[in-house]
Amino acid sequence: MYDARITPSILAYMIAVTGANGAVGRRVLERLPEARGLTRQDAEYRDTDAMARALRGVTTLLLVSGRESKDRVAEHKSAVDGAVRANVQRIVYLSFYGAAPDCTFTFARDHWHTEEHIKRSGLRWTFVRDNLYLEMIPRFAGADGVIRGPAGDGRVAAVSYEDVAESVKSVLIADHDNATYSLTGPEAFTLHEAAEAFGLRYHPETIEEAHAWRQGAPFEVEGWVTSYTAIAAGELAGVTDHVEQLTGRKPRGLPTRT
Structure with a gap:
């Protein structure tokens, strides 16, 4: 368990946070300013040797999932292998709600495969699976102020960046093996x-409509579309009390309009 006698300088020696410039990594570092923040300039996930060098002296690693790509699982595995090579003792992995090999949201399947690799690594592990980010939902809208996607009337228990960061901080500084x-x-x-x-x-689209206008690589389009169809399928609707367990307070919800 977390020992209040641990000094910030010792925490800095123990904890590293990847994605230091990202929405979650940055917020975690604001709460643990003495931890070691890592960006792509320090080490790319796909470069196992560089990851091992960047993680020397680290005992606990927050591995924030990398940006979506067709090689993302391989990149995650490389980062984990770098942590093993650096003698990191524990990985806290920022995963996704309901990650499974056959879940509807295709990007969440990447998280499941990453989790399995971490389990096989021999390192202690903790998985933090966040739902869709609350702050991202208004960004789904186009310039006309309309959110379009094939989510139907499905529900999503979206979580805020702040609640994720606060929960992750609690996991990093205590025993959640x-x-x-x-x-x-x-x-x-x-x-x-x-x-x-x-x-x-x-505007609820059909799946055909959703595919018709989105542009990008096939894996990107499929990921974008299935983020909505996962909502339609009810796979993102479950509500937990894990934020409250970890932070001692209830999570943030939708803004109240006046």
């Missing part, structure tokens, strides 16, 4: 309800 936490907001809502809360509109 071989535990999995699923982080959600206080309630599950439809995209109709979310759009109204953010002053937007939601």
Whole structure:
């Protein structure tokens, strides 16, 4: 368990946070400013040797999942192998809610494969599976203020960046070995309800419509579309109390319109 007598300088020696410039990594470092922040300039995940060098002296690593790519699982495995080579003792991995080999959201399948590799690494591990980020939902809207996607009337228990960062901090500084936490907001809502809360509109598309106008690599388009169809399938609707367990307070929900 976390010992309050541990000094910040010792914590800095023990903990490293990847994705230091990202939405979650940056917030974690604000809460643990003495930890070692790592960016792509320090080491790319795909470069196992560079990861091992960057992690020398680290005992606990927060591995923030890399940006979506067709090689993301291989890159994650390389980063884990670098941690093993550097004698890191524990990995806290920022995963995704409901990660499974056959879940609807294709990007979440990458997280499951990464989790399995971490389990096989021999390192102690903790998996933090966050739901969709609450702050991302209004960013789904186009310039016309409309969120379009094939989510139907499905519900999503989105969680805020702040609650994820606070939960991750708690996991990093205490003993949560071989535990999995699923982080959600206080309630599950439809995209109709979310759009109204953010002053937007939601247009439920068909799957065919969703594929017709999105541009990008096939794996990107499939990931974007299945983030909505996972909502439609009810796979992101479960609400947990894990944020409250880890932080001692209830998570943030949708803004209240006045």
